[in-house]
Amino acid sequence: MEHPNDKQPWTLARNAMGRLVWTGLDGVAHVGVVPVRAFPLGAPDDGLSLVSPDGHELVWIDRLDALPEPDRTLIADELAAREFVPVIERLVGVSTFSTPSTWTVETDRGATTFVLKAEEDIRRLNGSALLIASAHGIAFRIRDRFGLDRASRRLLERFL
Structure with a gap:
């Protein structure tokens, strides 16, 4: 499959096994290519x-x-298919204001609870975004901590 603008000298397709196939100008097909983001969060x-x-x-x-x-x-x-970073939309509650604590949250993928082991597991990203790592290694993202509802912001501020 050639692209009409010829600016892209390669093709990308999915084979019958569901794997990505990249073919360059030389005509060599590379089966099982993986996309990797340079800055997945920022x-x-x-x-x-x-x-x-x-x-x-x-x-x-x-x-x-x-x-x-x-x-x-x-x-x-x-x-x-490879990335799983639920976005926290609302903090429902925390078990204690010291760590470890159990957080109950609503995410873009539904309600859940997780354990925050230490305050250092909350990382600041660009702007007002945060990345929160659970005790089980799942990363949760808050896109804009100032965009959360007032109760959620108050709970969160106790840990920042």
């Missing part, structure tokens, strides 16, 4: 590589949204 759509199964970068992509629709969808679907 700038998820800026800069990603398609990496061969043996770990070599095949192509650098400056912006995901600059790709033609079929390729963008293939890469986004592959990333979604």
Whole structure:
């Protein structure tokens, strides 16, 4: 499949086994390529590589949204299958204001509880975003801590 604008000298497809196949100008097909974000949390759509199964970068992509629709969808679907970072939309409660504490939250994927082992497990990201690591290693994201409801902000402030 060639792209009509010829700016993209490679093709991307999914084979019958569901694996991504990248084919470069030389016509060599690389089966099982993996998209890897350069800045998965700070700038998820800026800069990603398609990496061969043996770990070599095949192509650098400056912006995901600059790709033609079929390729963008293939890469986004592959990333979604590999990445799991629920977004906290509301803090319902915390068991104690010292750590470890059990947090009850509502996320974009439903309600859940997790244990925060230490205050150092809350990391500040760009702007007012936060990344919170649970005791089981699951990362939760707060896109904008100032955008949370008042009760959630008050609970969160006790840990920052």
